Amino acid sequence: MRKTHTFHDNRDIVAELKLKDSHFASIFDEHAELDQKINYLEKDLVKHASREEEIEQMKRRKLHLKDEIYKIIDKNKERSRA
Template identity: 45%
Template sequence: MFPEYRDLISRLKIEDEHFARIFDRHNDLDQQIKNMEAGIVPADGMTIENLKKEKLQLKDSLYQILRKASNV
């Protein structure tokens, strides 16, 4: 995710608690979704769809933070 911001992501995960929390939640959701889609964890389509929406919102938030931090 966002390879052009790799260094900035590493820095923000250490320096910005809010960013780190959002980043970790995004990664947790990504793994949950993969497990559900693979059938490892039982889930219906609506649950997966809702998790994907939450994950996308988090990704948007992360991107906004990255853009703002890169312009400083």
């Protein structure tokens, strides 16, 4: 079973990638933005009820971005070990 790492566990690699890889920086920022929007909407019960489908779409996009972020992190870790 693979241990789940967080962005915090990989903060050095994340910081390096954000500086040298504009695509990574872009998707990392989009992921953070979606996280904030989702948290805001989920706390507001009125907005949450009326925007449930939109929230679900944001969650799917956020998950897709997270997968892509971790693929890039893992690939970078492999390169640094080689």
